[in-house]
Amino acid sequence: MATMLDVVMTIHTIFAALWTGGTLLVAGTVLPAARRDLLGGEALALIGRRFSYLTIVSVLLLLFTGGHLAGTLYTAESLQSTGRGHLVLTMVGLWLVLPIVLYGGFRQLTGLPPEQSAATAATEARPWFLTASVVSIALLIVAGLL
Template sequence: MSVVDAGVFGVHLLFAGLWSGSVLFTTYAVLPLAMNGDAQPGPLAALTGKLRTVSRASALLLLLTGGHLAATRYTAESLTGSPRGHLVLTMVALWFVLAGLVEVAGSKLEDGFEEQKVREPAREARPFLLGASLVAVLLLLDAGAILGLFG
């Protein structure tokens, strides 16, 4: 593996972990505070904004680094005709789903926080954050399968 490939792989893993961890932390720690009304809209809005920033930056960087890794490791035939290629394509689909779920949840939260509401937007965003958390875990399992089973 070249130095460039190692750097790209490192950035890819870093942002995959950051994105997944941010979603899981928000669902586990931030959402319950909002649902219980134990936090103010201002700090919650700031946290939600950071989550969306991490999500957008990660989606872009994972697309770029993943594209580089796929282009240097796979052919069209190996992506569509092998178990490892199928896992890579599944990962790309899950990235899009994760980005969409975080955007919807973040939008629901920010809209409510702007109106100085806390509990209602948290309840509305909950299914999307739970779904995003599930997708984040599936992404990590998919990555583990790519690296562990077929690496």
């Protein structure tokens, strides 16, 4: 029978994977397609809006599940004095950076003015999503080290 810790860890892992994978997917496939005019403005805005919903849900779930895991598995002293604790704190820092960077990208993709093309919006969002991709990969590396 699964314990509460197992359930929380599973939820945490699933949404972390969805969020980081989605970030890499948007940066690696959606934006390049939009920059080549293979996606219209409405499609790009829809994808950006849907991914922003996933981001909001993931941020909240990761906050609660991560807080539960940290409170269950670590003490304040072990977070500050052990290698695993430092990795957890690094993950929290990266977790705080990722939604901020993604918000900058979402602002470029959603609410496109009629005169702006999807290619222009994708080009403007590209640096934000590339930065978010680097943060996502760093999060995955830290998670693997944990």
